[in-house]
Amino acid sequence: MYKYDEVDFRLVRERVEQFRSQTQRYLAGELSEEEFRPLRLMNGLYIQRHAPMLRVAIPYGHFSSLQMRKLAHIARTYDRGYGHFTTRQNIQFNWPELARVPDILAELADVEMHAIQTSGNCVRNTTTDAFAGVAADELIDGRAYCEIIRQWSTLHPEFAYLPRKFKIAVSGSTDDRAATQVHDIGLHVVRNDAGEVGFRVLVGGGLGRTPIVGKVVREFLPPQHLLTYLDAVLRVYNRYGRRDNKYKARIKILVQAMTVEAFAAKVEDEWLHLKDGPSTLSDADVAYYASFFTDPAYETLAANPAGFTDKLAEPAFARWVERNTRAHKRAGYRSVVLSLKKTGVPPGDITADQMDAVADMADRFGFGEIRSAHEQNLILPDVKESELYTVWQLAREHGFATPNIGLLTDIICCPGGDFCDLANARSIPVAEAIQRKFDDLDYLFDLGDIDCNFSGCMNACGHHHIGNIGILGVDKNGQEWYQITLGGSQGNYTAIGKVIGPSFAQADVPAAFEKIMTLYVEQRQDGEHFIETVRRIGLDPFKERVYAKSH
Structure with missing residues (x-):
């Protein structure tokens, strides 16, 4: 660290x-x-x-x-x-x-923490893959570049008062787990034809009132030019971004208005004054920050040790291993996802006692490191496979072992109207109602991978636009209603979901979900995931099923 x-x-x-x-x-x-x-x-x-x-x-x-x-x-x-x-x-x-x-x-x-630039019209917290440094499909560990961006952006005098808030995401793996396509700037590590590693730069992504998938402005940016190019992008935004209307102030609106080609041309013109300047990163600069993210003292272990494989005969443990652990770059280790989505608990919430329990587990079964994921779960990145059974037992004891990672009840959810002034509707009780509706783990596993995202208002803090199923709280004459979208996705093939029809009263949302799932099970072919079935058959069958009047 x-x-x-x-x-x-x-x-x-x-x-x-x-x-x-x-x-x-x-x-x-x-x-x-x-x-x-x-x-x-x-x-x-x-x-x-x-x-x-x-x-x-x-x-x-x-x-x-x-x-x-x-x-x-x-x-x-x-x-x-x-x-x-x-x-x-x-x-x-x-x-x-x-x-x-x-x-x-x-x-x-x-303890080297702060709250600087977690709000306001500035560059917010740079995010990345929660499995950075341990992922098996990683091209580079992006954390060093995240730290470089953090130091460059913190209290940057030129970018302290941007037209609107600004978010950057970095993905260092072949599979984009940082949602780079829906950020103001997305940096996805790629390898060019010469075998060199650099960044594909996307600009103008974002959700909220006007959801837009980011556009590529540079297919390959050599890493040494990262900061000078970011400077150029921010300067163009700072100069041309609107300040008269906060709803049209995000960089995504500017890129749409200019066209991505015109915006990219202005960035290139600005970059001419910055490229190879003082902010160019040397190999020594990158090596210095990378030195804080070196591998811990891993042991040489065999994959799938006997004690671990024997325990997989226990169905509940095997189910948890399947959903809540991920492959590690080192043999004999896995990364463990601690679910903060137990039914009856607001998604993402954690008690003080649970925080202490996570800290104890990180020390006992890893190297004292913890990750938070944008899916609102926590991760122990380096757990020996031989110790997974003990970790699972402790996770059950402390409420972290719900084997639902990537499943329907692993809901991304903002705090909603229970806390937020901006929210049109409460999200927590509706998320809980959906979780209770699908609390049968056998059925949940049969449904397979489904991303469900929930926002209490158009600000889209719950990323509802890119959920396979999205829910948006809306206000109708002072009453709370809920709009459902289908077909959204994140990752390498990010897509914005589409509204299926009129919104639902709170009590009717779980039943609508049940109809959607029933049709999916009827229509899926050859083990299709939910999103694949939606894309194959389209939205109309789901609309007809959900809004059909019962007789």
């Missing part, structure tokens, strides 16, 4: 004290709400429906057992004993007292 140096420590601590003074002045009536708003947003603090919400950065979703224990302490001491992991790989605390937020930030600084 990247470790702070003296400059990092000083910068973060000075920011904490600045915000402490700003908060005190606001509470004393010396700063107006309008004056305080940009200051708190620069420190990750929102005012939600019931209380402030603090969003803490977890850079590229990579953190330590020590940091997890600090998050548990904060949940107990300053909140209501839990936190919420988001699709941005960050964690949010929903109930802090405003006057004590500077104390939280000071405690975070003790």
Whole structure:
């Protein structure tokens, strides 16, 4: 993991004290709400429906057992004993007292954490594949470049007040697990005909009110030019992006208005002034940051040891291994996904006691490292296969062993109207109702891989547009209704789902899901996944089934 140096420590601590003074002045009536708003947003603090919400950065979703224990302490001491992991790989605390937020930030600084640029019109937390560094299909470990981007973008004086928030994602594997195609900038590692590794650069992706899949502006960017090219993209956006209408201020709208060809041409023109300049990355620069992400002290192990394979005779364990573990680049190891999607628990929520349990498991069965995934689950990246059975037993004890990763009940879900001021509808109780409807694990396994994503409003924090099944909370005359989309997907073949028809009352959503699943089971061929069946037969059969009147 990247470790702070003296400059990092000083910068973060000075920011904490600045915000402490700003908060005190606001509470004393010396700063107006309008004056305080940009200051708190620069420190990750929102005012939600019931209380402030603090969003803490977890850079590229990579953190330590020590940091997890600090998050548990904060949940107990300053909140209501839990936190919420988001699709941005960050964690949010929903109930802090405003006057004590500077104390939280000071405690975070003790373990090399902060909330800087987790909100506001700036470059937000750069995200990546939660399996970076351990994935079997990885071309390069993208975390070093994520850290380079983080340092370049943090408090960048030129990009501190962009037209709108800005998000960058990096994928270092052949299979894009970072949703790079729906980010303002997506960087997908590729290998050119000469065998060199570089970045395919996509610009103008995003969800929200106007969902758009990003467009390729450069097929191959040599890594040494990463920062100068990002500078060029941000400069063009900063100059031409709209500031008169926040709904049209994202870079995706600018790219659409200009055309991707015209936008790319302007970037190339700007890059002429930057290319090979001071921000060009040397081999030594990359090696320095890569040195923080070297392999831990792996043992030389045989794959599939006898004790592990013998335990696979136990069906419940075998089911968990199939869904909740992933292949590792080193023989004898696997990565374990700890499900935060147990039925009856809001997706992504975790208690302070559970945080401590994860930290203990990371120390005991790995190298003290934890990952947060944009699917709102946690990952132990380096677990010996010989210890998987014990890990599974502990995961069951602490509520992490639901074998539903990638299945229908592994729902990506924003906090919705229970917490967020912007939400049109509650998402948590509807997600729970769907989970209860499909709580039969045998049936769930038979349905196979299905991405279900849920957003409480058009801001699309739950990424509903790219769910195989998406749900959007909408307002109808002050009532909560739910719109269903089908056909969305993420990864290498990202697609935006389409609305199947009129929205549903809350009580009717689970029944609509049941009709969709029943038709899928009837129509699938040769072991098709749900999304494959949808693409083959189209939406009309699903519309007819869902909206058919019962007799």
